[in-house]
Amino acid sequence: MTVFLQNLLGGLSIGSVYAIFALGYTLVFSILGIINFAHGAIFTLGAYFTYALMGGKFGFNGLLANFSLGIQLPFWLAAILAAILAGGVAVAIERLAYRPLRRKQSDPLLMVVSSLGVALVVVNLIQYLVGAENYTFPGNTYGDLPSAINFGSTENPIAIRTVQIIIFGISGLILAGLTYFITATKYGKAMRAVAEDPTTASLLGIDTERFIMLSFFVSGFLGSIAGTLVGSSFGIAGPYFGIGFGLKGLAVIVLGGLGSIPGSVIGGLLIGMVESFVPDSGYKDAVAFAILFVILLVRPQGILGQKLIQKV
Amino acid sequence: MNDFLSTYGFLIVSMLFGSMLGISLYLPLMAGQLSLASPGFYAVGGYIAAILSTKVFVTTGAFPIPLLLLEMAIAGIVCGILGIMVGVPALRLRGIYLAIATIAFIEILRILSLNLEITGGAVGIFGIPQPFSSPIEYLWIALPLLLLSMAFVYRLENIRVGRALVAIREDELAADAMGINPTYYKVLAFTLGAILAGIVGAVSAHFLNTWNARQGTFDASIVYLTFVLIGGSRSFLGAVLGGMVFTAMPELLRFAADIPNLPLFIAQFLRDGRLMIFGLLIVLGTIFFPQGLVPAGLFKRSTQREQKSTK
Numbered sequence: 001m002t003v004f005l006q007n008l009l010g011g012l013s014i015g016s017v018y019a020i021f022a023l024g025y026t027l028v029f030s031i032l033g034i035i036n037f038a039h040g041a042i043f044t045l046g047a048y049f050t051y052a053l054m055g056g057k058f059g060f061n062g063l064l065a066n067f068s069l070g071i072q073l074p075f076w077l078a079a080i081l082a083a084i085l086a087g088g089v090a091v092a093i094e095r096l097a098y099r100p101l102r103r104k105q106s107d108p109l110l111m112v113v114s115s116l117g118v119a120l121v122v123v124n125l126i127q128y129l130v131g132a133e134n135y136t137f138p139g140n141t142y143g144d145l146p147s148a149i150n151f152g153s154t155e156n157p158i159a160i161r162t163v164q165i166i167i168f169g170i171s172g173l174i175l176a177g178l179t180y181f182i183t184a185t186k187y188g189k190a191m192r193a194v195a196e197d198p199t200t201a202s203l204l205g206i207d208t209e210r211f212i213m214l215s216f217f218v219s220g221f222l223g224s225i226a227g228t229l230v231g232s233s234f235g236i237a238g239p240y241f242g243i244g245f246g247l248k249g250l251a252v253i254v255l256g257g258l259g260s261i262p263g264s265v266i267g268g269l270l271i272g273m274v275e276s277f278v279p280d281s282g283y284k285d286a287v288a289f290a291i292l293f294v295i296l297l298v299r300p301q302g303i304l305g306q307k308l309i310q311k312v
Numbered sequence: 313m314n315d316f317l318s319t320y321g322f323l324i325v326s327m328l329f330g331s332m333l334g335i336s337l338y339l340p341l342m343a344g345q346l347s348l349a350s351p352g353f354y355a356v357g358g359y360i361a362a363i364l365s366t367k368v369f370v371t372t373g374a375f376p377i378p379l380l381l382l383e384m385a386i387a388g389i390v391c392g393i394l395g396i397m398v399g400v401p402a403l404r405l406r407g408i409y410l411a412i413a414t415i416a417f418i419e420i421l422r423i424l425s426l427n428l429e430i431t432g433g434a435v436g437i438f439g440i441p442q443p444f445s446s447p448i449e450y451l452w453i454a455l456p457l458l459l460l461s462m463a464f465v466y467r468l469e470n471i472r473v474g475r476a477l478v479a480i481r482e483d484e485l486a487a488d489a490m491g492i493n494p495t496y497y498k499v500l501a502f503t504l505g506a507i508l509a510g511i512v513g514a515v516s517a518h519f520l521n522t523w524n525a526r527q528g529t530f531d532a533s534i535v536y537l538t539f540v541l542i543g544g545s546r547s548f549l550g551a552v553l554g555g556m557v558f559t560a561m562p563e564l565l566r567f568a569a570d571i572p573n574l575p576l577f578i579a580q581f582l583r584d585g586r587l588m589i590f591g592l593l594i595v596l597g598t599i600f601f602p603q604g605l606v607p608a609g610l611f612k613r614s615t616q617r618e619q620k621s622t623k
Binding site for chain 2: 034035096097100101104106107109110111112113114116117118119120121122123124125128243244247250251254258281282283285286289290292293296297300
């Protein structure tokens with residue numbers, strides 16, 4: 001029972017991170033119809049930004065060896081600032097790399113290819129600047145808390161790691177906030193309108209370009225928060241750690257249904273749960289990809305996606 | 313001349329391998345499908361050759377060429393079957409699914425090769441026997457293989473199958489309406505690419521002498537993609553030339569970094585920034601040369617008209 005509960009909460013907590021990360025893919029996909037492969041790099045970037053803003057010191061390699069910002073912000077402030085910065089980077093990427101392609105009305109495939117190039121540049125730039133070392137956040141990142149909380153009685157303890165509760169809480173808050181933003185605010189509605197049909201939306205007086213930028217910003221923001229949460233609890237495993245996470249995110253969005261916002265959340269939680277119930281082994285990371293293949297075989301539109309019938 | 317060959321033999325053969333990997337990615341691209349699986353099949357081919365030559369065909373002295381050819385054939389067949397298995401579920405669908413499925417494929421392969429005993433785990437397989445005494449002699453295998461695959465693709469582009477692939481690239485729905493079965497042709501192109509990558513992998517394992525999970529990674533996929541995209545995605549010559557130039561590029565950059573009086577930070581960037589430069593080339597290339605540097609129909613008479621009609 002205890003193990004079951006621990007696995008369940010562990011799954012929910014990593015699953016909720018998958019969910020907010022995958023939402024970043026989904027927002028961009030629903031508007032531009034492309035998979036933004038640079039999203040995994042933004043995840044990495046967010047984790048490094050938070051690390052630096054909390055006063056973390058960089059290692060011996062790279063141009064910024066032994067550099068530290070000299071300010072020590074509290075975790076929550078650093079995480080938010082990092083997310084805003086990463087959102088800015090995502091917007092910059094959109095303007096520099098994708099917008100020229102949209103202007104020329106190129107094949108969407110080229111935008112996907114370009115995003116692969118962007119991911120390569122960002123990841124290697126990080127490596128060039130701060131080296132390939134692992135970085136860990138200080139032990140009291142979230143404040144002075146016990147490492148586990150006991151939810152059972154003293155005879156029958158059900159200990160849950162505090163980190164997992166915090167991650168689950170933060171992700172839950174972000175998900176709630178985002179849902180409110182998308183369903184209830186004017187901006188969210190406009191964003192959905194652009195996703196539905198950019199031409200009609202612009203005829204109705206919505207500045208399409210502005211909302212594309214907004215969705216890239218939100219996407220980068222979410223990616224960065226996910227990176228910060230994973231980085232602060234498990235450590236930053238070098239500049240490439242976001243790439244692997246980014247690839248897993250693909251399994252999440254295919255499982256939930258490409259372009260479906262609730263689908264990404266369900267897909268993220270499901271993959272998180274399945275992973276946490278799989279016994280620890282070297283094969284654990286392959287589970288998400290195996291699920292992806294099964295979904296492609298049996299239900300390619302995903303759990304909540306709709307079957308698209310293409311018309312001329 | 314001998315000096316030159318012994319210094320650059322390794323690079324020259326690597327360049328030919330690069331060309332063939334470029335072609336293997338170019339084949340699905342002919343039908344407008346972005347595949348990132350070539351490094352995966354390349355890795356599978358290499359593991360097959362490495363395992364067979366170190367565990368099954370144990371020989372002393374130089375490794376016999378017929379056995380090498382046999383390994384190449386086995387690698388090609390296995391990769392062909394794998395190609396169909398990966399291709400069919402992903403290619404029944406339109407859009408970006410092939411890219412996603414091939415990424416999942418290379419990740420699963422990477423994880424398997426890191427964990428299985430037969431692939432030597434993270435260390436990989438060592439001491440793969442050599443059929444030749446020096447790297448340059450691998451040209452005996454690599455050059456005919458490249459010429460053969462070039463002739464094959466050239467021919468392919470001019471027959472019904474090639475025209476069907478181009479029709480699918482231009483408009484899958486219209487092609488479907490014309491009676492072309494898109495799934496069949498897309499899987500065919502993808503599988504041909506898989507077979508070629510597997511065969512190249514088998515030779516490459518002998519050539520490199522050791523084989524491990526680093527051979528087929530997400531990074532490698534993007535690098536191969538650069539070969540084709542910058543070289544030219546509308547002509548197989550683009551893939552061939554792109555493969556050669558970009559395989560040699562790290563070498564060229566190192567050469568450029570040794571130019572005297574170069575500011576230190578530029579020299580260092582040229583040495584360490586290879587992947588950044590590849591990434592930038594991809595981003596700029598898609599904007600300014602969406603069809604690559606080698607134009608479509610270099611060998612065809614109706615060049616002008618065709619270039620206008622392609623997007």
